[in-house]
Amino acid sequence: MASITHVFSQEQHGHLVPYIAALHASCITLDHMVGPFLPPLTNEKLLPWWKERLAEANNGTRIIVLLLPELSLGKKPQGTDLRGLAMLKLSESETGSFRGHIDAVLVDRRHRRQGGAKALVAALEYEAAKRGRSLLLVDTETGSVAEAAFKKFGYIEIGKVPHFSRALPSGKKGETFFYKEFLPSSS
Numbered sequence: 001m002a003s004i005t006h007v008f009s010q011e012q013h014g015h016l017v018p019y020i021a022a023l024h025a026s027c028i029t030l031d032h033m034v035g036p037f038l039p040p041l042t043n044e045k046l047l048p049w050w051k052e053r054l055a056e057a058n059n060g061t062r063i064i065v066l067l068l069p070e071l072s073l074g075k076k077p078q079g080t081d082l083r084g085l086a087m088l089k090l091s092e093s094e095t096g097s098f099r100g101h102i103d104a105v106l107v108d109r110r111h112r113r114q115g116g117a118k119a120l121v122a123a124l125e126y127e128a129a130k131r132g133r134s135l136l137l138v139d140t141e142t143g144s145v146a147e148a149a150f151k152k153f154g155y156i157e158i159g160k161v162p163h164f165s166r167a168l169p170s171g172k173k174g175e176t177f178f179y180k181e182f183l184p185s186s187s
Helices: 010-029 043-058 116-130 145-152
Strands: 003-007 062-069 084-090 099-107 135-141 156-166 172-181
Touching: 003 116, 010 043, 010 084, 010 099, 043 062, 062 116, 084 116, 099 116, 116 135, 116 145, 135 145, 145 172
Parallel strands: 099 135
Antiparallel strands: 003 062, 062 084, 084 099, 135 172, 156 172
16 A cells, blocks of 8 residues: 655644654664664653654644555544654744754654655655745764665755764764755745
8 A cells, every 4th residue: 555645733643642652762772763862762751752743743843744554535544554754843043944954754664665755755845845944954874774865865965973972782873964955835
């Protein structure tokens, strides 16, 4: 079944929050993705953090896009339907009102290498342009699949910072920074 993207809506997708947190946890635990938390992960850490992100989405300072299977019209997605998500934090400063920062692209392991990450990033770019954003920034772990993906998606590397994030079991990982400029939507 094909996947499509949906902008998060509390009414349509609020019941997926525990599954969103579980996807995030699996990317950190199984893939050793650098994120805001180090293992061991608990619901006491993850759920409040995600509720804050959803509050930002509800107040318009964040865009969250979900990757879900094509469902029949009007059918509410189930937790097991969640295939991925991506987030864009919109700059709140007057001098940066044209910017956004992609701060997560997560795809469930069972649905990788099927174009999900590309669809999620394209959806974020579309939503950003609709809101007058013309510059997106993103940073990824150096040497990761994500770093290669953003290069393929047309993002331009700014540079690398070694020892940027704490990683388990010990040590630090480098980070690569990118940007992409495009025209905002006229609608």
